[in-house]
Amino acid sequence: MRNALITMIAGLGVVATGCSDPLPPPAEGSGTVYVGPSNAADPGYNCGYAPHTQNFGDPPPTLTTRGQTLVDGDAGSKVTCRVSGTNEFSFRGDIVIPGANVSVSGTVTLKGKGKGTVSIFDSSMHDSVSSADGACTFDVSTGDLTVANGSIWVKFNCDKVTNPSVPSIQCGASGILVFKGCDE
Secondary structure, X not given: OHHHXXXXXXXXXXXXXXXXXXXXXXXXXXXXXXXXOOOOOOOOOEOOOOOEEEEEOOOOOOOOOOOOOEXXXXXXXXXXXXXXXXXXXXXXXXXXXXOEEEEEEEEXXXXXXXXXXXXXXXXXXXXXXXXXXXXXXXXXXXXXXXXEOOEEEEEEEEEEEEEOOEEEEXXXXXXXXXXXXXXX
């Protein structure tokens, strides 16, 4: 009787471990982000940084190709994201690599545009810049750009990003970002 009980308990353990859901795939992301002078800078303000582009993934995404995505945890990268909606999608994404990161959040309509926020750190600037809440335009209306639950391929433009620790700095920022394998 005791052996039968032990066999039954052991069997339940096998069934319980065999029924667990597989882990979801890790989040992936890629991007190309430009920071430079802005035509929208207030009088007397300037960018203060040399114009430059930071790529996340090699090759980075374009308007026609998604580029090579970085997988969360590979080569020192950290990728987190969430994309969910039906006709209007909310999104949030972060890509961190050694020496640089980009964070975005906002909303965009299916095959349309929306508003959001961008924050960028690049070691060549030795600091970060960010937009005001909702001050950037996000666009999935052209070409192959798209949004769906769990993924987004989007271009963005921020007329003005600032450095809170250096109030006289006002730059522009633009880029293309891809996130997939995101939480929904």
